[in-house]
Amino acid sequence: MAETVTPAVGDTPAPASTRRERTGWYVYDWANSAFQTTVITVFLGPFLTTVAELAAGCELGADSCAGYVYPLGIKVAAGSYYPYLISLSVFLTVFVLPVIGAVADRTTHKKRLLGAAAFTGAGATIAMAFVTGDRYLLGGALFLVANISFGAAIVVYNSFLPQLGGPDERDGISSRxxxxxxxGGGLLLALNLAAITMLSEDDNPQRTLDLARWSIVSAGVWWAAFTLVPLRWLREHPTAAALAGGGGNVLTDGFRQLGRTLREIKAYPLTLFFLLAFLVYNDGIQTVITLASQYGTKELRLEQGNLIITILLVQFLAFGGALSLGALARRIGAWKTVLLSLVLWTAVIVAAFRLPAEAPLPFMALGAAIGLVLGGSQALSRSLFSQLIPTGKEGEYYGFYEISDKGTSWLGPLAFGLVFQLTNSYRVGLVSLLIFFVVGFLLLLAVPIRRAVVAAGNTPPRVL
Structure with a gap:
């Protein structure tokens, strides 16, 4: 028989969930992490940058390119095209994700909403097979659809978390x-690395570009296939508002509910303050993840194979790092653990600035350090935020949260892109990210976290 979670400490019992249901929830992380790792972290930045450089008239395989492309008539440096695309996708998600969250809170078919968003994003990723030659505009459009859909699916997915365990279980559930x-992301990346090692040809940059494109496509297939598991194993946990919906139009009701939440959100100022801190420091984290491959290939002049090995190292160390920081959070609390991780992130940026070019071993060592703090800082932020959400509004609040989660940062890539366009230096662009970790740390330090949990109407965990 499936195991149920134990009651939480405090006056509020833990929601009833089974081991099968929680496993189904974990599997969606396995499914969507292929997009985050293979597409966002490794291949898409260098791939779309190279396609943009071809459109700008640069020679394929050139070490540097000072050319420009003109999407919608706007002059953009080819090296800035991808960071600008990330910022544009997040600008659009600011309007989309909170609405998706409100709809998730109002529907009795949340799994269908999860599936629609996930399959749309996976389909756009698979369609990257058609981004050949200098079709940088097609690649940019497909990325926008895929990344926005990715964020929308994560909003719905995260909204299940408060329904899977009580206050003392959520750090562990989120970390797992x-x-x-x-x-999952590391396994697919390893398979892509094996394919590139076997199929790539020396002095054939076109072959390398083609392999990168098909690696991106593989992530879409992986994402779609494994999404079938949570759609089968998760159960619906409709909110009281969804059950009382009376059969109205869920989209219209979602917009109305979002409007009410925006008017009433001032009643939870501490939750908003935490959200502000998260948006700042996680913007820095996501920018490092998103632009690491571009920095490694264009500034440090590392080979694609060395870069992928480093990312693999990050992935598998992040598995242990997430579980280790989750265990640390049980001892000292999630809030203190996240603060510690931000200190380590600041050290990572300083070390990355000083990395020598064409030296893969120091880059791999830095990747190992990133892996140890990456998963825990993100997992614990997610579970910590679940403690600050008023009951029944999980989707809406995670809609705001997702604006800066899993590849949807915008200020960091915008700052990076602007600094690169002004200085033509990726190193200087990297230094601009320090401000996100320093300011984010100070904002999070100022949050009275236990009082914030109580103010949201929730029972605090034993240790925060």
Whole structure:
């Protein structure tokens, strides 16, 4: 018989969930992490940058390119095209994700909403097979659809978390999901690395570009296939608002509910303050993840194979890192653990600035350090935020949260892109990210976290 979670400490019992249901929830992290790792972290940045450089008239395989492309008539440096695309996708998600969250809170068919978003994103990723030659505009459009859909699916997915365990279980549940996600993302990346090693040809940059494109496509197939598991194993946990919906139009009701939440959100100022801190420091984290491959290939002049090995190292160490920081959070609390991780992130940026070019071993060592703090800082932020959400509004609040989660940062890539366009230096662009970790740390330090949990109407965990 399936195991149920134990009651939480405090006055509020833990929601009833089974081991099968929680496993199904973990598997969606396994499914979508292929997009985050193979597409966002490794291949898409260099791939779309190279396609943009071809459109700008640069020679394929050139070490540097000072050319420009003109999407919608706007002059953009080819090296800035991808960071600008990330910022544009997040600008659009600001309007989309909170609405998706509100709809998730109002529907009795949340799994269908999860499936629709996931399959749309996976389909757009698979369609990257058609981005050949200098079709940078097609690649950019497909990325926008895929990344927005990715964020929308994560909003719905995260909204299940408060329904899977009580206050004292959520750090562990969230950490296990992140850890399994890193394993899944790492496994597909390892398969892509094997394919590139066997099929690539020396002095044939076109072959390398083609292999990168098909690696991106493989992530879409992986994402779609494994999404079938949570759609089968998760159960619906409709909110009281969804059950009382009376059969109205869920989209219209979602917009109305979002409007009410925006008017009433001032009643939870501490939750908003935590969200502000998260948006700042996680913007820095996501920018490092998103632009690491571009920095490694364009500034440090590392070979694609060395880069992928480093990312694999990050993935598998992040599995242990997520579980280790989750265990640390049980001893000292999630809030203190996240603060510690931000100190380590600041050290990572300083070390990355000083990395020598064409030296893969120091880059791999830095990747190992990133892996140890990456998963835990993200998993614990997610579970910590679940403690600050008023009951029945999980989707809406995670809609705001997702604006800066899993590849949807915008200020960091925008700052990076602007600094690169002004200085033509990726190193200087990297230094601009320090401000996100320093300011984010100070904002999070100022949050009275236990009072914030109580103010949201929730029972605090034993240790925060």
């Amino acid at each position: 999901g992140w850890a399994l996600g890193y394993l």
